[in-house]
Amino acid sequence: MCGIIGVVGETNSTQAVDVLLSGLKALEYRGYDSAGMFVAGPEGGLVKAVGEIVNLEEEVTSKGEAFAGPSGIAHTRWATHGEPTVENAHPHTDMTEQLHIVHNGIIENYQSLKEGLSAQGMQFSTRTDTEVLAKLIGAHYEGDLLKAVRSALTMVRGAYGLAAMHAAHPDEIVVARLGSPIVIGVAEDAHYVASDSSALLPYTKRMVYLDDGDVAHLTATSYHVATLEGTARELAPETIEGDTEAVQKGGFEHFMLKEIMEGPQVVRDTLRGRLLSDNAKLGGLEPLLPEITSLKRLTIAACGTACLAGHTARYWLEEYAGIPVEVELASEYRYKTNWPEKNHALLAITQSGETADTLAAVREAKELGMLTLGVVNVVGSTIARETDAGVYNHAGPEVAVASTKAFISQLVVLALITMLVGRESKHLSRVQSAELVDALTALPKAIETVLKTAEQVKAVAEKYAQYEHMMFIGRHSHAPIAAEGALKLKEISYIHAEAYAAGELKHGPIALLDENFPVLALAPHDSVYEKTVSNIEEVKARKAPLIVVVNKGDTEAARLADDVIEVPKVHPLLQPIISVIPLHLFAYYVGTKKGFNVDRPRNLAKSVTVE
Numbered sequence: 019m020c021g022i023i024g025v026v027g028e029t030n031s032t033q034a035v036d037v038l039l040s041g042l043k044a045l046e047y048r049g050y051d052s053a054g055m056f057v058a059g060p061e062g063g064l065v066k067a068v069g070e071i072v073n074l075e076e077e078v079t080s081k082g083e084a085f086a087g088p089s090g091i092a093h094t095r096w097a098t099h100g101e102p103t104v105e106n107a108h109p110h111t112d113m114t115e116q117l118h119i120v121h122n123g124i125i126e127n128y129q130s131l132k133e134g135l136s137a138q139g140m141q142f143s144t145r146t147d148t149e150v151l152a153k154l155i156g157a158h159y160e161g162d163l164l165k166a167v168r169s170a171l172t173m174v175r176g177a178y179g180l181a182a183m184h185a186a187h188p189d190e191i192v193v194a195r196l197g198s199p200i201v202i203g204v205a206e207d208a209h210y211v212a213s214d215s216s217a218l219l220p221y222t223k224r225m226v227y228l229d230d231g232d233v234a235h236l237t238a239t240s241y242h243v244a245t246l247e248g249t250a251r252e253l254a255p256e257t258i259e260g261d262t263e264a265v266q267k268g269g270f271e272h273f274m275l276k277e278i279m280e281g282p283q284v285v286r287d288t289l290r291g292r293l294l295s296d297n298a299k300l301g302g303l304e305p306l307l308p309e310i311t312s313l314k315r316l317t318i319a320a321c322g323t324a325c326l327a328g329h330t331a332r333y334w335l336e337e338y339a340g341i342p343v344e345v346e347l348a349s350e351y352r353y354k355t356n357w358p359e360k361n362h363a364l365l366a367i368t369q370s371g372e373t374a375d376t377l378a379a380v381r382e383a384k385e386l387g388m389l390t391l392g393v394v395n396v397v398g399s400t401i402a403r404e405t406d407a408g409v410y411n412h413a414g415p416e417v418a419v420a421s422t423k424a425f426i427s428q429l430v431v432l433a434l435i436t437m438l439v440g441r442e443s444k445h446l447s448r449v450q451s452a453e454l455v456d457a458l459t460a461l462p463k464a465i466e467t468v469l470k471t472a473e474q475v476k477a478v479a480e481k482y483a484q485y486e487h488m489m490f491i492g493r494h495s496h497a498p499i500a501a502e503g504a505l506k507l508k509e510i511s512y513i514h515a516e517a518y519a520a521g522e523l524k525h526g527p528i529a530l531l532d533e534n535f536p537v538l539a540l541a542p543h544d545s546v547y548e549k550t551v552s553n554i555e556e557v558k559a560r561k562a563p564l565i566v567v568v569n570k571g572d573t574e575a576a577r578l579a580d581d582v583i584e585v586p587k588v589h590p591l592l593q594p595i596i597s598v599i600p601l602h603l604f605a606y607y608v609g610t611k612k613g614f615n616v617d618r619p620r621n622l623a624k625s626v627t628v629e
């Protein structure tokens with residue numbers, strides 16, 4: 019939610035514009051309502067534009083080579099306070115227009131701060147909280163930028179990831195973090211700042227992750243971190259893995275399609291080094307294994323697609339690991355009354371590791387004295403660091419806003435956790451877990467088979483792109499997969515889509531169905547197949563156009579359907595991982611048929627760092 023990038027280089031370098039533009043492109047998934055940059059020095063200045071980064075790039079290019087400098091800060095915005103306009107775009111400035119800041123987060127007490135500053139005669143040109151913060155820092159500036167940021171922040175309530183520059187100190191950036199991620203990139207002749215390390219990978223792999231309450235001072239050759247109160251903190255750089263290629267489109271028209279197509283490789287990467295002949299090996303959980311295997315209850319907290327991974331895994335953990343599980347929307351968890359018990363843990367599932375609601379759930383659980391675990395994709399992210407133990411997905415960077423490959427890898431990690439706990443607690447026999455190991459090993463090949471049907475799914479999707487509504491149904495562990503199919507369709511095609519556990523249809527939603535309300539039914543050959551077929555009959559009787567996703571060779575469900583998508587039959591625990599792939603493809607092809615930019619759906623951002 020909003021992306022920040024900054025660089026401070028040697029005086030004779032002219033890199034800032036290129037670094038800022040390429041960084042913004044890498045961070046565009048965090049917001050794309052408007053963008054802007056400030057480049058320090060005599061040839062620099064402030065440039066802003068509404069819309070995607072290409073619009074800012076055009077503005078910058080029109081200024082020619084004369085617009086350059088060694089250092090600068092930039093921002094891509096996802097609007098919270100104030101509409102996406104040029105005035106509201108960052109950087110924001112103080113009264114002197116010398117001090118510039120970019121900010122990710124929300125200043126909760128901005129109204130009262132604004133009243134105080136107005137009483138001192140300050141005028142505001144926007145309704146944003148960030149302009150108030152810029153003017154507040156300006157009001158504290160007496161020639162020392164670091165000091166000004168520090169003393170202004172003591173008055174602020176809310177969340178921020180912040181970078182500030184002052185025209186009088188073109189060779190310094192001050193950054194601060196509370197609640198929104200900030201990473202510093204360390205190189206020989208420059209220091210960088212970003213919301214996410216992937217934006218810095220072209221320049222360095224050495225990263226310093228700030229903690230909440232940290233303030234840092236950067237020059238081309240140094241970085242110093244201290245607490246808000248000024249106590250120095252020794253934070254050494256960590257060297258991270260990853261390459262820039264992983265964040266390129268690689269010949270695909272959209273990141274979303276590329277990421278769906280990466281499914282087999284994602285599963286291989288997620289499984290690498292984690293399969294024994296009849297068990298899983300998860301190094302991150304090992305130190306806490308006795309505690310984890312004696313869990314009496316597990317609460318899963320997550321948002322969006324990650325939450326649907328939790329709902330799917332609930333069936334697995336209850337059936338194969340013998341743990342009672344409840345799945346909570348992270349945005350609700352900390353506002354309800356929670357009753358932690360002995361041997362009760364909270365498991366957060368999150369691609370970004372930065373989702374504010376999920377982080378708040380983790381902190382609530384910690385306060386309640388619960389063990390906290392994480393399934394996280396982004397290495398070094400806040401939730402990865404704040405949970406007691408966890409498992410990284412190793413899915414690589416996910417750029418498209420609609421999560422696809424991260425969902426697949428979340429499910430694979432959750433299957434591994436199920437096996438580990440099930441085996442240790444003897445709910446899963448050695449023979450059963452050996453079967454599961456074989457099925458996981460064969461999973462990438464099965465995904466390859468599904469992906470070969472992409473053209474067929476495309477033809478079906480294009481046939482249904484004209485409808486205004488759609489219903490997704492499934493039972494048991496396929497009920498959350500139906501929900502994922504509906505969520506994906508809503509997100510990127512703006513078609514009204516609902517999902518119900520198939521048996522629930524008759525208790526209300528069936529009233530919606532007619533020849534204009536298509537239904538997609540998930541009917542794999544599982545323990546509830548016959549029940550699902552009965553539900554499909556109910557749909558057919560209401561004349562709703564019907565697509566079914568079935569196992570290869572199916573006749574019963576297929577005979578009722580207008581369109582059939584076949585997927586291979588795999589181990590019942592892993593079947594949802596296979597069934598979801600045509601749904602991701604379906605949403606992708608409906609969205610592209612309708613001409614939408616599926617990588618950047620309207621009103622959404624990939625990493626939601628506000629509550």
Ligand code: G6P
Nearest residue numbers: 321322323324368369370373421
């Ligand atoms: C946003 C994204 C979703 C994602 C959710 C949770 O809403 O648009 O695709 O599932 O956040 O994100 P996380 O990074 O915690 O998995």
